[in-house]
Amino acid sequence: AxxxxxxxxxxxxxxxxxxxxxxxxxxxxxxxxxxxxxxxxxxxxxxFEMVESWYGFRPFAADALPVIGPVEDGLFAATAHYRNGILMAPLTAELTAEALINGTVPHLIKRFTPGRFTRAAGTGDQ
Structure with a gap:
């Protein structure tokens, strides 16, 4: 705790x-x-009195890395940070904004794009 x-x-x-x-x-x-x-x-x-409690999901990807990047036209993912979401949120937000404004994926998040799963399966862009 x-x-x-x-x-x-x-x-x-x-x-x-x-x-x-x-x-x-x-x-x-x-x-x-x-x-x-x-x-x-x-x-x-x-x-002390307990005044509230809550829970939430901690999503993670199969390779334990975050998923950040374009999924398809008009859809951008920034998820799967598991236990580090609160720590990674500022940088993820900055890089997501940069990608959306510039229309290109910043170098720092290229290895985290959703396309890595389809590339690994041999079904996506190489």
Whole structure:
């Protein structure tokens, strides 16, 4: 677990990773594990009220690399960052904007384009 103090006095406790596919049901036992781990780090958290909880998907590609680039005319992907999405978001946004404005794929994201999967299968552009 990790703890992140917020300016408003709240404390964010995170995070878990479960391999549940696209199951959208909330996993209360995972929340219990986080709470227990947080109390081990900072026992005074027992005095705090839990005000919200949430979960989301952490998509990743078969090769564990992000997918960034044009899929087809009018469709651009910026996904599959797995656990690093929040860290990679600023650079991904900058490179995506550059690609959309200039109409070309920046060098930094060429190895992450969706076409790598069709090229690997021998069905895409070489």
């Amino acid at each position: 990790y703890l992140v103090p917020r300016k408003d006095g709240r404390i964010l406790v995170g995070a878990t990773v479960e391999d549940v596919g696209f199951d959208t049901r909330f996993q209360p036992e995972e929340l219990d594990k986080l709470y227990t781990a947080a109390l081990e780090i900072a026992p005074l958290l027992a005095n």
